[in-house]
Amino acid sequence: MALLKNGRLIQDRWTTVDTLTDALKPGGVLVPLDLWLAERDTLRGKSAVGVILPNDADPDLLADDDDRIAAIVLTFPSMVDGRAFSQARLIRERFGFDGEIRARGPVIADQYLYLLRCGVDAVEVPDDTNVESWLRNARRFSTVYQPAADDRVPAYRRRHLVAASAIAS
Amino acid sequence: MYVYDELDRGLVNERVEEFRDQVSRRISGELTEEQFRPLRLMNGLYLQLHAYMLRVAVPYGVLSSTQMRKLARIARVYDRGYGHFTTRQNIQFNWPKLEETPDILAELAEVEMHAIQTSGNCIRNTTADQFAGAAADELEDPRIWCEIIRQWSTFHPEFTFLPRKFKIAVTGAVSDRAAIKVHDIGIVLVQGADGEVGFEIWAGGGLGRTPMIAKKIREFLLAADLLSYLEAMLRVYNRFGRRDNKYKARIKILVHEIGADAYRDAVEAEWADIRDGALALPAQEISRIRKAFTPPAFEVLDAVSTAFEARKFEDRGFARWVASNVRRHKVAGYAIANISLKPAGGIPGDATAEQMDAVAEYADRWSFGEVRVAHEQNLVLPHVRQDDLYDLWLALGSVELDAPNIGTLGDIIACPGMDYCSLATARSIPVAQQISERFADLERLHDIGSISLNISGCINACGHHHVGNIGILGVDKKGEEFYQITLGGQADENAAIGRIIGPGFASDAIVDAIETIIETYLSVRQDGESFIATLNRLGQTPFKEALYGTA
Numbered sequence: 001m002a003l004l005k006n007g008r009l010i011q012d013r014w015t016t017v018d019t020l021t022d023a024l025k026p027g028g029v030l031v032p033l034d035l036w037l038a039e040r041d042t043l044r045g046k047s048a049v050g051v052i053l054p055n056d057a058d059p060d061l062l063a064d065d066d067d068r069i070a071a072i073v074l075t076f077p078s079m080v081d082g083r084a085f086s087q088a089r090l091i092r093e094r095f096g097f098d099g100e101i102r103a104r105g106p107v108i109a110d111q112y113l114y115l116l117r118c119g120v121d122a123v124e125v126p127d128d129t130n131v132e133s134w135l136r137n138a139r140r141f142s143t144v145y146q147p148a149a150d151d152r153v154p155a156y157r158r159r160h161l162v163a164a165s166a167i168a169s
Numbered sequence: 170m171y172v173y174d175e176l177d178r179g180l181v182n183e184r185v186e187e188f189r190d191q192v193s194r195r196i197s198g199e200l201t202e203e204q205f206r207p208l209r210l211m212n213g214l215y216l217q218l219h220a221y222m223l224r225v226a227v228p229y230g231v232l233s234s235t236q237m238r239k240l241a242r243i244a245r246v247y248d249r250g251y252g253h254f255t256t257r258q259n260i261q262f263n264w265p266k267l268e269e270t271p272d273i274l275a276e277l278a279e280v281e282m283h284a285i286q287t288s289g290n291c292i293r294n295t296t297a298d299q300f301a302g303a304a305a306d307e308l309e310d311p312r313i314w315c316e317i318i319r320q321w322s323t324f325h326p327e328f329t330f331l332p333r334k335f336k337i338a339v340t341g342a343v344s345d346r347a348a349i350k351v352h353d354i355g356i357v358l359v360q361g362a363d364g365e366v367g368f369e370i371w372a373g374g375g376l377g378r379t380p381m382i383a384k385k386i387r388e389f390l391l392a393a394d395l396l397s398y399l400e401a402m403l404r405v406y407n408r409f410g411r412r413d414n415k416y417k418a419r420i421k422i423l424v425h426e427i428g429a430d431a432y433r434d435a436v437e438a439e440w441a442d443i444r445d446g447a448l449a450l451p452a453q454e455i456s457r458i459r460k461a462f463t464p465p466a467f468e469v470l471d472a473v474s475t476a477f478e479a480r481k482f483e484d485r486g487f488a489r490w491v492a493s494n495v496r497r498h499k500v501a502g503y504a505i506a507n508i509s510l511k512p513a514g515g516i517p518g519d520a521t522a523e524q525m526d527a528v529a530e531y532a533d534r535w536s537f538g539e540v541r542v543a544h545e546q547n548l549v550l551p552h553v554r555q556d557d558l559y560d561l562w563l564a565l566g567s568v569e570l571d572a573p574n575i576g577t578l579g580d581i582i583a584c585p586g587m588d589y590c591s592l593a594t595a596r597s598i599p600v601a602q603q604i605s606e607r608f609a610d611l612e613r614l615h616d617i618g619s620i621s622l623n624i625s626g627c628i629n630a631c632g633h634h635h636v637g638n639i640g641i642l643g644v645d646k647k648g649e650e651f652y653q654i655t656l657g658g659q660a661d662e663n664a665a666i667g668r669i670i671g672p673g674f675a676s677d678a679i680v681d682a683i684e685t686i687i688e689t690y691l692s693v694r695q696d697g698e699s700f701i702a703t704l705n706r707l708g709q710t711p712f713k714e715a716l717y718g719t720a
Contacts, residue, residue: 086407110191140187143179
């Protein structure tokens with residue numbers, strides 16, 4: 001798998017591990033939530049650690065650790081199981097997490113805009129992914145109708161900003 | 170009516186291109202059918218028994234004459250010359266070709282229409298009282314709030330892959346014509362202590378396998394808080410709604426399983442965090458949308474038109490049509506004219522391209538260019554001068570749209586059933602046709618009076634059988650169609666789920682059974698008593714005895 005991040009396909013430098021022993025080896029590791037909760041004091045010293053959050057877990061479990069975690073992996077068991085969209089927004093908007101939020105699972109290019117808008121900034125994709133297809137979808141819509149975790153201004157505010165600035169100029 | 174600004178227009182055009190891209194990626198094989206399925210559904214494209222079906226959104230049931238003409242053109246050019254109006258106030262085309270659907274969407278975009286979120290596990294077309302802006306018993310036009318919800322729910326990044334479909338209905342009137350209590354979220358416009366318009370919020374209603382009446386979640390919500398509250402409601406549902414079983418995935422099951430109080434607590438807690446954020450509706454935007462629904466330039470007329478009264482006196486057929494199809498308008502001298510899409514023996518909700526063009530013409534001539542779609546699968550001209558009703562009636566007769574049966578036994582709601590639908594277990598349309606033929610006699614129909622009869626061809630209840638005064642559910646019993654009857658359902662402000670009266674009837678016995686129920690009602694009713702009032706007074710016993718004999 002490769003990682004789609006910041007508009008580019010990059011090599012994923014993180015390793016997913018299941019045990020504490022593996023987690024303490026050098027390099028960036030992604031650990032299951034249970035392991036993190038059981039061993040957080042040991043793992044806290046490690047600079048490059050990410051946590052894999054099941055999509056039915058409460059993101060609150062990570063609220064106090066967000067400065068110790070470099071990445072949070074959200075899971076999509078299928079492309080139509082959308083629970084992680086809510087998790088992403090809570091992590092980004094409510095906790096103000098500024099590390100990597102990555103999507104893991106069979107999501108497709110047509111969902112990229114929604115992922116980005118909810119605060120996901122990295123997606124695990126097959127190595128032969130057509131990046132252009134993903135980027136095209138991310139750029140497709142010039143208007144959004146609702147606020148989300150990105151900085152796009154929803155139409156119901158933008159309309160009046162435009163009007164106000166037109167009057168000012 | 171709401172008119173798109175450049176932002177709205179841009180978005181819908183971009184959507185056409187997106188869908189064109191998706192269809193071509195499907196045809197090339199880049200997208201698998203499994204990947205394409207949720208995408209096409211979110212654009213209203215179903216794969217039915219015989220062909221693709223395209224469901225076009227008619228936001229809160231409002232159409233301009235220009236839009237109606239476009240629907241007629243689509244029926245003519247891309248379909249077989251007709252369309253089917255649905256219980257969600259939308260229109261379905263039954264025979265489009267996959268590769269032509271992007272062109273259909275492009276044509277729709279020209280008249281500010283689309284097929285966005287008419288299916289899929291997302292927020293569907295928000296429905297409203299079909300008499301919005303015309304009803305005499307209205308606090309405020311619900312379309313203002315429907316349009317605000319339409320925009321907020323369009324491509325909502327968080328709520329596009331919900332556990333299941335999600336339906337919102339809004340009413341601004343005392344009489345609930347939008348069936349808000351059988352919706353995932355029902356919104357009633359109410360007046361606050363200081364006279365300001367706000368909302369009463371209901372949740373967890375629905376039909377399907379497990380019919381439920383919604384629970385009241387909040388007594389009063391300020392207008393500016395509408396979107397933040399909806400977002401909190403949806404977020405709780407998206408996170409905690411069941412996904413292990415699609416028949417238990419609607420919000421009604423969540424609300425039922427954890428209880429309305431627990432659901433409310435979760436929503437209120439979530440809401441507290443987002444209420445003052447970017448979702449608070451700016452007053453300028455509310456007033457911009459409100460302006461879009463400014464009433465048309467009504468003339469100042471007498472409350473009673475002598476010409477109209479004289480016509481009713483002279484022409485019995487006209488008087489009968491007025492009695493069943495015309496409703497009181499809030500402006501003196503005007504009336505609401507319902508156009509029945511239920512001719513005796515016809516397919517409920519179907520209209521030909523010629524009929525659509527004719528309705529568009531009549532709307533231009535007599536109703537400020539406005540048409541509505543009712544969830545009962547009829548059309549409405551909302552603003553007709555009483556003086557014009559006679560000419561309208563004659564004109565409707567020339568295109569076979571003058572059936573005088575709104576709110577009567579002829580006004581049957583029916584799902585497409587096994588004639589079209591891949592989920593159905595029995596046919597609905599032929600049953601509706603046979604019943605409407607059996608009761609085609611207008612004297613008798615009007616004598617029976619106000620009643621609702623709804624038919625679904627399977628347990629998913631698209632024909633709303635649970636909330637028909639008489640409900641018919643078609644089931645498959647060892648390869649034969651059987652029809653189960655429920656009595657006592659209501660979709661209005663006294664919403665109730667009908668109860669099964671007894672064993673089902675074979676397809677050759679169902680119409681007789683309905684007739685037995687009606688004859689029983691006629692024999693036991695008191696003066697001026699409707700079917701539902703008689704049933705509520707006497708219970709099911711007399712009907713049961715008539716159908717099955719005394720035990």
